[in-house]
Amino acid sequence: MAEQFDVVVIGSGPAGYHAAIRAAQLGLKTACIDAAIGKDGKPALGGTCLRVGCIPSKALLDSSRQFWNLQHLFGDHGITTKDAKIDVGTMIGRKDKIVKQFTGGIALLFKANKITPYYGFGQLQPGNIVKVKQHDGTEVELKGINVIIAAGSDSIELPFAKFDNEYIVDNVGALDFTSVPKRLAVIGAGVIGLELGSVWKRLGAEVTILEALPDFLPAADAEVSKTAAKEFKKQGLDIRLGAKVSKTEVKKKEVHVTYSDAEGEKTLVVDRLLVAVGRKAASKGLLAEGTGVKLNERGQVEVDEHCHTGVDGVWAVGDCVRGPMLAHKGFEEGIAVAELIAGLPGHVNLDTVPWVIYTEPEIAWVGKTEQQLKAESIPYKTGSFPFAALGRAVAMGEPVGFVKVIAHEETDRILGMHLVGVGVSELVHEGVLAMEFSGSADDLARICHAHPTLSEAVHDAAMSVAKRSIHKVN
Ligand code: NAD
DSSP, rough: OOEEEEEEEEOSSSSHHHHHHHHHHTTTTTEEOOBBTTTTBBBBHHHHHHHHHHHHHHHHHHHHHHHHHHHHHHHGGGGOOOOOOOOHHHHHHHHHHHHHHHHHHHHHHHHHHOOEEEEEEEEEEEEEEEEEEEEEEEEEEEEEEEEEEEEEEOOOBBBTTTTSSSSSOOHHTTTTSOOOOSEEEOOSSSSSHHHHHHHHHHHOEEEEEEEEESSTTTTSHHHHHHHHHHHHHHHOOOOEETEEEEEEEETTTEEEEEEETTTTEEEEEEEEEOOOSEEOOOOOTOBOTTOOOOBBBBBBOOTTTTOOSSSSSSOOOOGGGOOOOOOOHHHHHHHHHHHHHSSOOOOOOOOOOOOOSSSSSSEEEEEHHHHHHHHHOEEEEEEEGGGGGGGGHHTTTTOOEEEEEEEEETTOOOEEEEHHHTHHHHHHHHHHHHTTOOHHHHHHHSSOOOEEEEEEEHHHHHHHHTTSSSSOOO
């Protein structure tokens, strides 16, 4: 006899744990299943984000940023130190401690909310039954009036660069190098390639990033990408565009990476190779025969705009469905579905999901880019403000980058905000908020911003849309 629940959630990552906690808050009897095992060999909740994604990568980005600043920025402040050294073991240990705090935190939240966790692999059967193969070898069946699939995503493996977890790694391996590789190659100049490439570059590795596309960060605003590329080059990140890798070989503790670009075939010899060419929905083995839930050609669970699969009581959220693979998009979908199940309104506006790349400078945006608006023939105007003219940024020694506001040419409604520079992972939310409230550039320009702060760059950029920025010549 299957155990009965109001809601059974498959996956305890960002989308899954938000769904489970919100469902429990709303008085629904909830179970949540997760198959992951932590570095300590014990079951770990929290998904990719908490175990091997957002949180550990930010821990390493922060450690490496401190080390880089010590060598490159402190001198300008008159602070000198001799013989700065990095102890990789301590840095990784700090990261592991943070991960444990947060994965353990989810277990505590589940307990406090009376959510029953199941540790093992869950497979959806017909009739809203989830069969769980538990780590102790036993099997249990859970019947949910509702089942929420939040299975997440896995790294894409290239057939010619199989992960061996020593020389050729994915993001998980690149979070756990035991020493700084002398030479690191990265395939893919996307979010993971840039963030983890930056970590090891700042710690002293020679980092070469091979990107198949001819343009750098084509999804970002073109001016943002250009500014970021210039800064990455200054930092010594060697980003090679139009570089298509065709072969890799591990020989005598070195990885030989063969790629071709406009000049022909080349081979790069490195000590470690990180493959960061995107992620795919983790839908393998998730659905038994006859559930009625469909996968699309990319292996994603098919859902409508409310994350419903079309099968009564079966929903899917987060990285395993359409839309950007971002933890916070999963957060919102998890909450929305729990609320819909409880009979409340639940909705996620995919048009206002912010993007952030945690490099130095940080890159962030929300809404449409100029390129997109041109392609869609939407008339627009822009206003921007450089951090080089902002008192607070200059006082911090962080003059790189800018904020750009894009508004509709006629209505002035904000259509996008694009930022590159210090602290923009926080500033982008002014754009998100303004867009959620259908705000105009003029609305943002009339909101008092504290001085001296970084957020004044947003204020001046909004004022600049109507050519009335105070701190620059319009
Ligand atoms: P990505 O899609 O961001 O970038 C992959 C890059 O690899 C692309 O530029 C692509 O053109 C390139 N590429 C693909 N095949 C290639 C090949 N054979 N040779 C050379 N280049 C190739 O993917 P990612 O960086 O692996 O990240 C995976 C997902 O995780 C993304 O959806 C991302 O949004 C998410 N993520 C987000 C954050 C964040 O929000 N800060 C951080 C990490 C990961």
